[in-house]
Amino acid sequence: MNVFLPALLLSKLGSSVDARQAVALWPLAANMVACHLVGLLLGGAQVALLGVPQELRAQTVVIPALGNVGNLPLVLVPALLASPGMQAAGVGPNGGAGDLGVAYVMFGFFVASFIQFPVGWLMLQRPEAEPAALAGSSPSLASATLAAGPSVMAAGAVGAALPGGGSTGTAASTAVGGSVAAVATPLQQQQQQLQQQQQQQQQQRLRALAKGIFTPPVIACLLAVPVASVPELRDELFRPAGSLAFLGDVIDRLGAPMIPCLFLVLGANLAEGPGNAQVPMRVLVASCFSKLVLHPLAGAALVLLSLRAGLLPADMDPAIPLVMMIVWATPTAVLVHALATMMQNGADQVASLLFYQYIASLVTLPVFMGLVLQLYTTGQLAPAAYAAAAALPAA
Known part of the structure; x- marks a missing residue:
């Protein structure tokens, strides 16, 4: 993964997202910040209302906040963009999005990298020795x-x-x-x-904190934007006639296996089962419900209200709202279990919670994706439509 994912990031972002476009993608960055803040609020509400045991409070707060905003969206967004319903709505490969959907996911993942590891690191610290x-x-x-x-x-x-x-x-x-x-x-x-x-x-x-933040994927993102911002270098790497096209092709081929490998990683994580950890049933049910039901609904409401209020650019790519909504619906990132293991702070309980979340997401994700497709089909996720309606003179 430390080879495939950086290569995919460099090939998709480096060929399409320069510094000017990165600034124009501020809705993705703002959405990512809001996604994590709402998750923390939901986790805090669980602790306050359910009487969560002391040893599970930090994990309960973190789990709704730190979602799988990279791996699963990399699979879901291209699949949705290629669906007939999205293409009929003018979104997808035939509507001009193409590989930009993957680039948008990668940009959101880049922003989340500076949020998730520090938050998880601080929240999952054991009491000082x-x-x-x-x-x-x-x-x-x-x-x-x-x-x-x-x-x-x-x-x-x-x-x-x-x-x-x-x-x-x-x-x-x-x-x-x-x-x-x-x-x-x-x-x-x-x-x-x-x-x-x-x-x-x-x-x-x-x-360790710096090493956790500046991972190979984040370093690849930091390199990709400058590469895309220099047209000569970008063309030499990612255009067929470029003198460095061979190197660009190697990077692209190294990144190609990443998405299929994600299914193997997900299957390997689920194959381990929930483990033997004892998690109170109320905590387990609340964790799944808040992350997979309340969190996606809050995200959908926030995106729709932002569109209706004209807070998002009217010329925004219609694939961007799709990415914005999908990252709210995914289960918790496996990073939380890695951090809990590193900190020796409830790793078994986190593994159990993640297992049941991913099993439950087999039901909730298709339902939410169907809702997103319905919103696109009815034109409610088209920024230009709201801008045109706002421009009409009052009757």
Whole structure:
């Protein structure tokens, strides 16, 4: 996947989406941000209303938010664009979209990459182990103080009782103070070592976070837009007569197996089954319902209202609303399970929730796709139609 997906991204984005077009695709970026925000709100509502166990709260919040916005849309969007209903509505290969549908999915995936990994990383962090380490060191400090305390009090009492005992008490206190300092010095060294370990762990976490964000697919996106923005380089790579057409053809062929491989990956994930994790039934049902029913309906309403209110460009490609709506309907990204495994924070429970989500999506996704096709057939997902209606004089 670290070869096929970057190659697909570079070939589709690099040949079609330059910097100017990337700016014009702001509806996809705004839709992706809204998609994740609404998912977080749904997850938070579940935690507040259902009394989710403490150990499952972070996972419950994250699961509705981080959807499969790359792999599944790469399969669904081209299939929908090639359907007779979409072509009859003037959308699809015969309507001018072609490979741009894949490019739109890739652009949305690029934006989501800067949202999903940081959000999942922050939300799925286990409670810090450092406070426990500090608490573990405090008993030794307390025991040292208690051990030295009676000596100090005894020395003070004896010094006060003796004639001229102030000096004797001072000497005794000094002697005992030396023993306390001797005990405190190793404790200070332990605390310094602990602070150094904390700094090293923080640096390692930042490096891991950067590595998780700047994955090979994201790097391919960062390279693709500059390539598309330089017409000479783009033509040399992706035009048949270009001097670098051989390299462009190799990149395109490396990206071609990506979509078929996605079915194998999905099948492999489902073949593992739900596992043995115990997830409360109310949490399981609410997770599937919020992600596969409430989330898509919220997305459809948001896209339709944006079109009716004229918030989206009138000259927008009619395939863009399709991509905007599909990303709301997909189940949770497998990335959530990978992060839960990395953080050792409820990985088995996440695997169980994802399994049942993907099984349920076999029913919900076709229903939602049928709804999208109906909206296109009736002209409700055509930006130009709303713009034309708004331009008509009032009766």
